[in-house]
Ligand code: ADP
């Protein structure tokens with residue numbers, strides 16, 4: 001069953017009635033700009049054609065019931081209990097429910113509004129593959145609550161509620177890139193984000209017209225943001241910024257790097273160099289997309305991967321193999337995407353060469369003795385929207401009719 005129908009069926013299963021509506025938000029791929037978000041820098045993600053759906057309906061008893069096809073059971077809490085659960089009491093609810101309840105908590109805290117609600121979630125965003133299933137669930141719940149609670153918030157405010165949920169209710173120290181991408185994305189375009197000002201700009205990708213596809217190579221190697229590697233990289237960035245006398249590495253340019261090399265130890269310097277050159281590569285990618293088109297961004301993707309492999313040291317052999325094999329078979333560029341230590345790589349591939357590149361990646365993994373990766377293409381797509389239809393008494397109604 002498709003995820004939109006599955007969320008509705010789950011809703012009917014747990015409540016015995018039809019939902020008031022089904023809302024959704026997509027996963028995302030970050031085209032370029034890795035570990036720049038928490039350094040106040042630049043990122044260029046796009047929303048993908050895989051979405052998480054939230055079927056939702058109001059309750060009259062001031063309680064929230066949440067369920068998901070991801071895990072069995074229904075979690076039930078009173079609205080006024082949310083303030084005791086988050087952030088300190090989160091262990092009282094299972095992790096998968098903290099995203100939904102955390103968004104409700106964050107929106108209620110900001111707006112003062114809160115009404116009882118039933119929420120049923122289903123998703124076709126793979127979990128833990130670097131495609132941000134977490135931002136997709138936060139986005140789907142945020143637009144559902146915005147609609148049913150009549151909040152009228154904009155995409156940036158809803159993204160901020162998602163980030164609050166992820167940081168404080170789940171406890172994952174992430175930036176706001178994923179939530180903004182899931183909220184603001186546009187078909188065949190990426191969302192340029194200045195992570196300091198939170199100003200965003202839609203940048204046409206033009207993959208369609210250029211005959212390009214974006215292949216995701218999910219290595220199956222599980223990453224976890226809570227492990228020491230991620231923390232260590234953040235600490236190194238903070239240390240580097242402090243030594244350079246700036247509040248964030250965003251304020252350092254490529255021209256400052258020789259001075260940086262003299263101020264810090266070699267490892268800290270390489271961490272800094274990754275962030276500073278990556279910020280520049282994001283700006284160069286936007287410029288190249290506008291002047292030369294998507295076929296010309298390949299070298300920037302490859303330089304980004306090399307920087308993460310050699311300077312930031314967050315790649316793994318499976319990701320390097322994915323990049324090398326896809327480029328050798330005709331990809332224009334490729335890089336690991338997401339936080340690193342596993343997860344997925346992306347490759348920008350002429351549509352005519354997709355099968356050749358897939359075969360080459362599979363062969364490269366087999367030759368190295370790695371388990372076969374999961375390969376699929378993604379299409380840059382629209383961000384959160386009210387999907388499917390609005391249900392009202394007497395049955396379904398198409399919102400367009
Ligand atoms: P990623 O965002 O890269 O997929 P994360 O570790 O940030 O990986 O988020 C994955 C977690 O998000 C899951 O372990 C689960 O707790 C939650 N999650 C994702 N999708 C769903 C879903 N459909 N229903 C409930 N929880 C989900």
Ligand code: MG
Pocket residue numbers: 132133134135
């Ligand atoms: Mg996530």
